[in-house]
Amino acid sequence: MTETDPVELLVCTTCRRGLPMEEDAPRPGALLHQALSGAGLPEGIKVKPVECLSNCDQGCSIVLRGGPGRWTFVYENLHEANDIETIVDGASKYHATQDGLVPWRERPVHFRKNCAARIPPIGARP
């Protein structure tokens, strides 16, 4: 396998996932970040907290990006307990690509149905 650029998995840690919450209760986004940090992701994927990805109505949300040649993807409607395996699967496949474009049928079903946006690599042609 060709070596690929490192990947960042950004997790919105302030996300309430639409739930009413006590001010000091742990946020679903923070729990998601915690779970992913211990999820045994492949080396080369760095989990990184972000305060608000501004997709509050469709949280929890993550971003996958990495290197100048990869498309960036935003995924939404993720659950801090139920979707860890899905995210590990999708992120691992993303990491294995050079351009971030995992073939449609190989993407986790949740990723196919809950993509908030994809953004081309800087310098890419349309």
Added chain:
Amino acid sequence: MTETDPVELLVCTTCRRGLPMEEDAPRPGALLHQALSGAGLPEGIKVKPVECLSNCDQGCSIVLRGGPGRWTFVYENLHEANDIETIVDGASKYHATQDGLVPWRERPVHFRKNCAARIPPIGARP
């Protein structure tokens, strides 16, 4: 004013804006791209077509990004005829910042209410 990094205004040109369309009819996204290309945006903002930003249910969509220090923003539910002034306003204010963070009250109302995601600059702290 301090000089700022150039900005890219990416426009999804394949967007149907949820409309049923004939195969050869001009897409709302293509019309939006065309309108923005002639909208007299400030020098330093480059309008760039992208085939599918993968936000099809909430189109038309644009992305603002530029330089290693700026947050990237995705905006949605834009209309190819009615929202040109809004986009020019919001993109101009974005261009005038160093970090992409236009103060909330200064953002166009449509931008405040239709942000699909914001993504931190590469290397930014959370």
